[in-house]
Amino acid sequence: MNRILFPLSLALLLAASAAGAxxxxxxxxxxxxxxxxxxxxxxxxxxxxxxVLGCGGRRVSHLTIGHEERATYSWRGRGTYGAxxxxxxxxxxxxxxxQLGLSTD
Numbered sequence: 001m002n003r004i005l006f007p008l009s010l011a012l013l014l015a016a017s018a019a020g021a022x023x024x025x026x027x028x029x030x031x032x033x034x035x036x037x038x039x040x041x042x043x044x045x046x047x048x049x050x051x052v053l054g055c056g057g058r059r060v061s062h063l064t065i066g067h068e069e070r071a072t073y074s075w076r077g078r079g080t081y082g083a084x085x086x087x088x089x090x091x092x093x094x095x096x097x098x099q100l101g102l103s104t105d
Contacts, residue, residue: 011062049094060086085098
């Protein structure tokens with residue numbers, strides 16, 4: 001019985017730890033503004049975008065067909081009520097960006 005419980009307990013502990021790391025305290029309070037939006041350029045990698053914005057976005061969609069991978073992420077914004085930023089990546093590089101209500105400061 002112990003041979004089963006230990007691996008199961010270890011797996012549950014690792015899963016809980018990974019879930020906690022995914023919800024870092026800075027990510028919940030991360031909000032982007034118009035200046036950060038303007039700094040984003042087509043062709044940037046997702047890692048570079050995260051660096052510019054200061055946090056990762058929430059993945060809204062993901063699709064892989066053959067060797068092509070497309071993903072869309074969104075970020076909460078500073079500005080008017082409901083301000084947000086949406087970015088689309090193809091094979092890990094920025095291909096499209098849009099924003100709604102972001103402040104310019």
